[in-house]
Amino acid sequence: MRASDLSHHVSKWFDGSGPGADIVISSRIRLARNLAGYEFLPCLTTRRQAEVMEKLTKALLSLELGEAVFFIDVDASSALEQDVLVERHLISRQHARSKGPRGAVIAPSESFTAMINEEDHLRIQVFKTGLQLRECWQQIDRIDSCIEEKVDYAFDPGYGYLTACPTNVGTGIRVSVMVHLPALKMTGQIDKFFNAARDSDLMVRGLFGEGTEAVGDFFQVSNQVTLGVSEEQIVDEFVDLIVPKITQYEAMAREVLLNQQSDAVDDKIQRALGVLRSARLISSQEALFLLSHVRLGINLGRVDGISIDAVNELFMLTQPAHLQMNSGGALDADHRDAMRAKMIRSKLCVN
Amino acid sequence: MLCQSCNERTATIHLTEISEGMRMESHLCEVCAQKQGLAIKSQIPLNELLSTLLAAQSEPHSSEAAPEAAADTSCPACGMTLKKFIQKSQLGCPHDYEAFGEPLQGVIQKAQNGHLRHCGKVPSKTPVDARDQIQLMNLRQQLEEAVRNEDYEKAAKLRDKMENLQ
Ligand SMILES: [Zn+2]
Ligand SMILES: [Zn+2]
Numbered sequence: 001m002r003a004s005d006l007s008h009h010v011s012k013w014f015d016g017s018g019p020g021a022d023i024v025i026s027s028r029i030r031l032a033r034n035l036a037g038y039e040f041l042p043c044l045t046t047r048r049q050a051e052v053m054e055k056l057t058k059a060l061l062s063l064e065l066g067e068a069v070f071f072i073d074v075d076a077s078s079a080l081e082q083d084v085l086v087e088r089h090l091i092s093r094q095h096a097r098s099k100g101p102r103g104a105v106i107a108p109s110e111s112f113t114a115m116i117n118e119e120d121h122l123r124i125q126v127f128k129t130g131l132q133l134r135e136c137w138q139q140i141d142r143i144d145s146c147i148e149e150k151v152d153y154a155f156d157p158g159y160g161y162l163t164a165c166p167t168n169v170g171t172g173i174r175v176s177v178m179v180h181l182p183a184l185k186m187t188g189q190i191d192k193f194f195n196a197a198r199d200s201d202l203m204v205r206g207l208f209g210e211g212t213e214a215v216g217d218f219f220q221v222s223n224q225v226t227l228g229v230s231e232e233q234i235v236d237e238f239v240d241l242i243v244p245k246i247t248q249y250e251a252m253a254r255e256v257l258l259n260q261q262s263d264a265v266d267d268k269i270q271r272a273l274g275v276l277r278s279a280r281l282i283s284s285q286e287a288l289f290l291l292s293h294v295r296l297g298i299n300l301g302r303v304d305g306i307s308i309d310a311v312n313e314l315f316m317l318t319q320p321a322h323l324q325m326n327s328g329g330a331l332d333a334d335h336r337d338a339m340r341a342k343m344i345r346s347k348l349c350v351n
Numbered sequence: 352m353l354c355q356s357c358n359e360r361t362a363t364i365h366l367t368e369i370s371e372g373m374r375m376e377s378h379l380c381e382v383c384a385q386k387q388g389l390a391i392k393s394q395i396p397l398n399e400l401l402s403t404l405l406a407a408q409s410e411p412h413s414s415e416a417a418p419e420a421a422a423d424t425s426c427p428a429c430g431m432t433l434k435k436f437i438q439k440s441q442l443g444c445p446h447d448y449e450a451f452g453e454p455l456q457g458v459i460q461k462a463q464n465g466h467l468r469h470c471g472k473v474p475s476k477t478p479v480d481a482r483d484q485i486q487l488m489n490l491r492q493q494l495e496e497a498v499r500n501e502d503y504e505k506a507a508k509l510r511d512k513m514e515n516l517q
Contacts, residue, residue: 036445043429043443119441141472148474154445155477157485159459160469162445166459169448171471190388201464215366217388227459228466230489285366 001070001108003081007325010313011088011110011127013178018130022299023247025178025207025218027128028089029136029235031144032120032163032172036152040164041117049117050101056116059150060105063143065112072104080330083321089127091115112143120164120172122147131243133175137235160227170227175234178207179246182217182296183253186268187261192249193219200242201225208288208319216288216315221246258300269297273306276344281337287318287344294348310347318343354380364389426450468492483516490516 013026034040038052057071074082074095082096091104095118102117115123124147126140154162160170168174184190197204207218221242223234257265272293276282295311297303316322318340324331327339354362360380366389379389425432431443433451442448448455460467470489473482490513497506 034445039429039444040442042435042439042441043431144472145475148476152476153474155474156445156448156469157481158468159448160471162448164441166442166448166455167462169459170463170466170469173471185388191386194385194388215389225464225466227463228468228470228492230471230493232471233493289366 003077003084004325006088007084007322010316013110013127013129014312014316015129016308016312018128018132020247021130023179023250024131024243025180027131027133027136028125028176029133029140030123030125030174031140032161032168033122034154034162034164035121036154038121041119046100052121053101053103053116055151056122057103057105059147060114063146065107067107067109069105069107072106074102074104075100080321080324084325087319087321092118094118131177131239133235133238137231168226171231173226173231173234174222175238176220176222177238177243178218178220180218180295181250182292183257184250185217187253187256189253193246196245197221202242215285216292254300266302269293269302273348277348279341282341282344283337284318284320284340287340288315291315306348314344314347352378354378354383356383424451487513487516
């Protein structure tokens with residue numbers, strides 16, 4: 001299995017089939033682990049880094065997950081292959097671009113992925129669609145324990161699991177939900193969400209694009225504190241407090257749009273559709289921005305004849321690396337924009 | 352290019368929006384983009400936290416040698432120094448947690464909302480006695496917190512768990 005085998009379909013965690021997935025697209029839990037007896041990556045020689053990779057790859061490939069996992073040598077992959085994995089959130093941009101022996105072990109359903117020699121020796125992740133954090137924790141806890149039978153993790157009774165960066169020490173856990181908040185954005189209330197996140201010590205990032213941009217109203221919300229609270233406590237707080245609050249804000253904003261500003265919201269949705277159906281050149285940012293309005297329109301029941309699946313697929317497959325991989329190689333920006341526009345037209349035009 | 356909203360800071364976020372049928376290019380600084388929900392507050396980088404902390408520690412001495420001395424602490428196992436850790440914000444090996452002692456403790460406490468003790472999963476390989484010990488300690492901590500918050504239902508559950516372990 002290779003990156004090019006994945007790039008034709010939407011990731012399972014983005015397919016919108018999970019509970020509450022119109023707002024909470026997906027749930028993700030990541031654990032950071034390091035091997036005892038080995039330096040962290042900044043001080044690890046290339047030879048020992050290769051040793052770490054061999055040990056972990058062996059342990060991961062023998063996992064019983066109900067599907068055969070496969071290994072990708074990230075160091076030997078092309079930049080385009082790496083970028084496809086980054087766009088699918090299977091590896092991080094940092095992992096793609098760093099140096100030395102490093103790899104990824106991925107389940108074909110993409111519900112499980114492991115990065116070897118990223119910032120820590122091992123980072124495992126479990127994804128599920130919709131709000132399913134408790135299920136994610138059960139699964140990753142089990143996988144982690146299976147790996148732990150085969151290797152020795154660096155663990156300290158006081159500090160817990162030791163990580164290269166002290167911001168991950170303790171549980172090494174990062175609990176995240178990816179949320180779509182177009183109505184909060186449209187009604188100018190996105191601050192509400194940022195403030196709630198800040199008050200609960202949460203970290204917010206954009207789901208698509210690089211750096212601090214949040215294009216398309218998709219956000220990823222994660223815990224920051226990893227020490228002094230148990231994994232279950234963090235998950236419970238998300239499921240019982242944080243997610244209901246975010247969902248409620250967005251649902252209220254959608255109500256307001258429907259009841260008080262239905263002409264304005266219909267106008268936005270239909271104009272977005274108009275541009276998407278007729279544009280001949282469209283950038284990735286513009287596409288995300290307009291598709292976000294269409295996704296909201298479908299979830300509000302204001303759009304007929306377009307399935308949510310089609311829109312979710314476009315979010316994923318119109319990303320730059322996916323577009324290039326699926327058209328057989330590197331394309332310059334103009335050709336990408338033309339190709340993207342064509343793909344969107346063929347998906348959204350009813351003939 | 353200056354931010355078109357405040358006309359003060361440099362625009363670093365460039366977006367194309369479609370509004371009222373018009374294609375609009377927005378060029379915003381991070382602050383203004385944040386206000387509109389287009390960008391996200393970046394985290395305080397750990398190295399910033401680290402350097403302010405070390406600076407604060409060396410203040411009473413006022414001599415220039417003090418920060419140097421603090422930054423010179425090194426780990427005997429991997430050779431990582433506090434100074435290098437501040438630059439990279441990544442440690443060199445598991446022993447650094449002990450080698451960098453109090454300065455690192457201070458950083459962890461700041462980054463981890465005041466916490467200093469792990470409370471959660473313990474590797475199943477840990478000898479049973481040691482594992483129970485760690486879990487008991489964690490449960491005791493949670494119990495104290497539950498009592499402090501007057502969450503007696505939770506406290507009762509935690510007490511039952513502790514009794515099972517003892
Ligand atoms: Zn500005
Ligand atoms: Zn060290």
